[in-house]
Amino acid sequence: MIKILLVEDDLSLSNSVYDFLENFADVVQVFDGDEGLYEAEMNIYDIILLDLMLPEKNGFEVLAELRAKDVKTPVLIMTAKESLDDKMHGFEIGADDYLTKPFYLDELKARIQALLKRSGKLEDTSTIKYGETLVVNTANNQVTISGKPVEILGKEFDLLLYFLQNRNVILPKEQIFDRIWGFDSDTTVTVVEVYMSKLRKKLKGTEFVENLATLRNVGYILR
Known part of the structure; x- marks a missing residue:
């Protein structure tokens, strides 16, 4: 089973996302940037779902530090920040995909599967x-x-x-x-x-x- 790190502080969204992801993945959830950075460095995950507006460290800071420390885990940013500048900045510092809120859960799953397939970690789902x-x-x-x-x-x-x-x-x-x-x-x-x-x-x-x-x-x- 794939292992996902969910770094998300929006409780109104995170509960439904967590429950949905549990149907096909082993999910660990943390609620601030410091915890997210620690988890991503100390444990092996197949993909990281990262919000941008987080306490302690924002998502951009977390992502930049992960890439500076050569953590290559695919990162999918999911956020309400939808400006082109934010998207471009996310990709420039190492994001693999960028999904703006609100979104359908099945779209989130499709994005995850695409990233896992690209990284060679997608299990047989036929x-x-x-x-x-x-x-x-x-x-x-x-x-x-x-x-x-x-x-x-x-x-x-x-x-x-x-x-x-x-x-x-x-x-x-x-x-x-x-x-x-x-x-x-x-x-x-x-x-x-x-x-x-x-x-x-x-x-x-x-x-x-x-x-x-x-x-x-x-x-x-x-x-």
Whole structure:
């Protein structure tokens, strides 16, 4: 499992990010620049997620000191500071990527995967397992339950994969619709409920269905 250092002082964001990252990584979180610098120097991480507006030392100072000490761990800055000058400065002192708040959690995961792939540290993610029976192979879009193939294709497969990649995250219907069908779709958001019903029927009896909760007037969450 990949190991991530999260240096983030914004509690309103850090809790949701931490919970999300725990689905696919071993996460250590610290809340100020001094702690972040110490952790990054003393332990080996696959990637560092670094806020800029931190107590003690700001993110720019932390990053500059890490690079001066030849710590080569990939660093993804995630911050509300969105000016071009801030972005350019971040890259100039050694940032590998720069993500401005607010952002979707699945975008954060995509950025992390891209950096890990670039650094050669990305684990094989072609197979996703959920519970004891459900296995999804993203290389050939095949779904099996207890080793037996189940026909889940097209939007149904996209929907299943989206939930598996966003466990313990509340997914509003509108967000699911925008992600799976797209803003320019000629259908309506009610199609989400139709496909959720189809997916539940095809995966009946699995832990996926047991742990997939409907949040009334909001959306869904896969525990």
